[in-house]
Amino acid sequence: MLIRKPSDFRSSEITPRDEYMNRRRFLRGAASGALALGAAALGAGSLAEVISPSARVLAATKLQTVHSPLTTTGEELTPYKDITTYNNYYEFGVEKDQPSQNAGVLPTRPWAIEVEGEVKKRRTFDIDDLLKLRPLEDRVYRHRCVEAWSMVVPWVGYSLSEFIKECEPLSSAKYVQFISYYDKHVEKWARDVVGIYWPYSEGLRMDEAMNPLTLFTFGLYGEVLPNQNGAPVRVVVPWKYGYKSAKSIVKVRFVKSQPPTTWNDQAPQAYGFYSNINPDVDTVPWSQKTERRIGLPFYAQRRTTLLFNGYGEQVAYLYKGMNLRKYY
């Protein structure tokens, strides 16, 4: 007897409606870009430089992906449009809609990650090699911001532990620090943010970084990350508040002691180093007991926040015996 498996769609095979609609806009953008190229003198540069940044952002590239057993099931995905227009990326402006308007200027190629600190040997990884290092997996995760809103995002990437293995850290490496891209001439909006020192820095304890849930992320919805979501490579730590998931990483540093992290530096009482999602520990000025799910009508947004964002089964062991109120 022939038993046929149910068809298993990968998210990369589904074209989200918004993306389908965007195709027209992209084609229009490309057409006007071509016109501009024609009008400009020869040697004006590549087509990509001539077409507007927004058109470039929309020119998303599909990624080859495989299914992951670590994907979160039973959640309705937040629409692509909301994930890509409701962003906290202060280097491109503090308002939610600013990064999607401004991040087009982020130069995502050429791109490399420098690895330094407690490693066998300093190394530089090119982004295109990193994309091929391991099979890219579709992983749906809940994403919870400290501002008490949340999303469900179908990320694309592989476990950060796979990358860390390639870095060959020494046993003296107890923490790993991520440094984000920063160029004050490119990210001119960052200069208007009071009280934050750039570049953005985040960090994890080594065992947190090695947990298979911690995702080295290159895409979402089966496509290359839009710039405002942290292109070309970021980390996603689904059981911690969003700011722990550093975007647009240019440097990974293995260190012996807890590294300085941007929000912790800015307001240590409000943002701890651990920043594990915890409904019982309030973060000034918001309560963390509940959250608003993005992309739903106002009467359906509110929901209860879960300890470790519901990933306790996979990560609670990391904090066994730790006072989560003290180490918030």
Next chain:
Amino acid sequence: MNRTVLIALKTLTWVACLVPLTWLIWSAAFNHLGPDPTATITFATGRTTLRLLTIMLAITPLRRLIPRLGWLIKFRRLLGLFAFFYASLHLFTWIALYAGFDLNAMAEDVLKRRYITAGMAAWLALLPLAATSTNWAIRKLGGKRWNRLHRLVYVAAVFGVIHYWWQVKTGVLTPLTITIVIAILLLARPVLAWTKRRRLRTVTA
């Protein structure tokens, strides 16, 4: 002022004051409130309250500076009541969409979160003003006492601005404009009173 013109201007004021509410209802019905509708509703009602308070606070200094604009006083009650109306909508948004009608959650918010404490104080300062806005109440209280009571509007404006600053994220300076405008309007009062006293003195001297 001509009665027809006054009625026309009052109608216009009503329409203008109802625009933010109409926009909210329209947007909610057609799903145009953006990715985070709860936040959009909260921000829109809060911002409208502060703007109406600002316009209201501008009336007295304008009348002092330009005596011909004396008729503006006829619009102050309407604007004030609309400010209270939007403040109440803002409060209800918090009760319904944030606290989910949970009294414990509300009490905790008011006691523990200073931006909610300040917002609550601002609304409580507006409440007696709305309650004593009728001609009957003015007569009953007497002009002098009524005026003194209605100085609470300054308290409401100050707490409103503090509430705004305390809930925005670090690094966000959006409340700056309205803070400066309200500060100027509040400072204009003692300054104008002082210049008036000086003028009177030079006249009598």
